[in-house]
Amino acid sequence: MALFKRLIDWIDVRIGAREIVAKELTGYLLPRNINAWYSMGSILLFIFAMQVVTGILLLIYYVPDADKAFKSVSFIMNEVPFGWLIRTCHAIGSNMMVLVLFLHMLSVLFMNSYKSPREFNWLTGFILFTLVQGISLTGYLLPWSQLSFWATTVATNSANAIPVAGPYLVEFLRGSKLVGPPTLGRFFALHVALIPLGMAAVVGAHLFFLQRTGVSTPPFGQKETANQWQGDGYRYESHPGGIPFFPNYALEDLRSIFIYLACFLAVVFFAPNLFFTSDSFLPANPLQTPAHIKPEWYFLANYQTLKIFPNEFIGLSVQGAAMTFLALLPFIDRTRERHPLKRPLFMICAVGGILLWVGLSVWGHYS
Amino acid sequence: MEHNGRRTFLGVCLGGLAAAVAAVTVWPVYRYLAPRSTRATAARVDIPEKEIPEGEAKFFEFNGASAVLVRKRGGGLIALSAVCTHLGCIVQWEKDKQDFLCPCHGGHYTPDGVVTAGPPPKPLAKLPFSVANGVITVG
Ligand code: HEM
């Protein structure tokens, strides 16, 4: 122990480590009425780290070549010791990441914490949302199964609806007229290099903005729930008399991460095929389209939207408009009130929007 | 004191649990990364005698490493590891000089594997073999 203290002293006199701990950890105070929903961000960081680690491990045996990809994945699943575990964790982890991301967005939405001065947090978050969708879409192709191949064919094909540039855009996305070996090359580069690096950078920005503005106070259990921000000058939102981040809230974060792990491992061990269909066990065959090709669950609403409009361009425009609305939400919703129950119009729009999304997804699943 | 005893107990339980979690995480990753099998190639190799004329050498994979069979001028047969004892390069057979050269740092060996020049500290390892019905069996 004495040795440990001397080591800490040695570091401290050089870089002032204790000052950082006092300011950012033990002296970093959170609002007293903070709730478990504020742990979603930490769970997402944990999942992102898991995806990076399992992804690097998969790279050891995966071969990004159209003739070998499917075989290499089968090899990982059937021959490499614990390869099934690493691969299942990566595939299920990606689905869980989207799920937790939705929960994080919903909690931020219903606690109205996207409002000034947190527009940057919302915008960087929105970019992360699109990046997560992109990394899921590109990763889906890599096993080069029937499912990968045809899901990618359908997904990239939707860009065809864009007037004039559409057909060229589809070819550009695929690197060839049809999905084929050139598509695998570019999707692989996007999936393992460009998008993860982009995500790491945007996560950094997301946390930087959080650190500069300070954590929001949840509107629940407060008398005064109007946004106090004046906009007259920069002010860090501090919470005097609040709960220390370390050790108090860090332990709550840890508890949330363990609850997440329990759910995640339950799927990994008891329903490992939850997100696979029989087409994911067949190698890609460019000459034979399987029946009922469906995208992953979180793209079903997009898929169904494209189907219900008589014209694909309208379907695509509606989706673009919805995404733009979501991205610009903090600039559109400018009221001061932050308690959702005191905002009937907001509640109708938010709950209606969620029901619409769920309805479209269910419809897409059964159509 | 009472309170401290409980703290220590819970601390030890938590530490044990953490160690167990670490173990079940590290073990699969270790197994995943561990070399799949040291015997990538057979530990017994059969080579027809007529493939190695007098004064020639034949290189082959043996037990996951490189090995060589030489028939010396005059007929003596010998099986050696082809891994140079200096830093592990693979030696080459120089038919005109009837010796082994290691191209990495200029080590020389006789057909029996004895060092004649250069940095190798030890002779090439000899491998056991037997000959029956015109077939050489190494291993
Ligand atoms: C890879 C994805 C993401 C990661 C790793 C991440 C991480 C985090 C973390 C660690 C926090 C602080 C703790 C918390 O309030 O949860 C946070 C806060 C926040 N996030 Fe995210 N986030 C992600 C995606 C998003 C998305 C998609 C949105 C919305 C479009 C978003 C909007 C926000 C907002 C507005 C805050 C501030 C909350 C407050 O101060 O109360 N984030 N994020």
Ligand code: FES
């Ligand atoms: S490795 Fe053979 S001489 Fe150095």
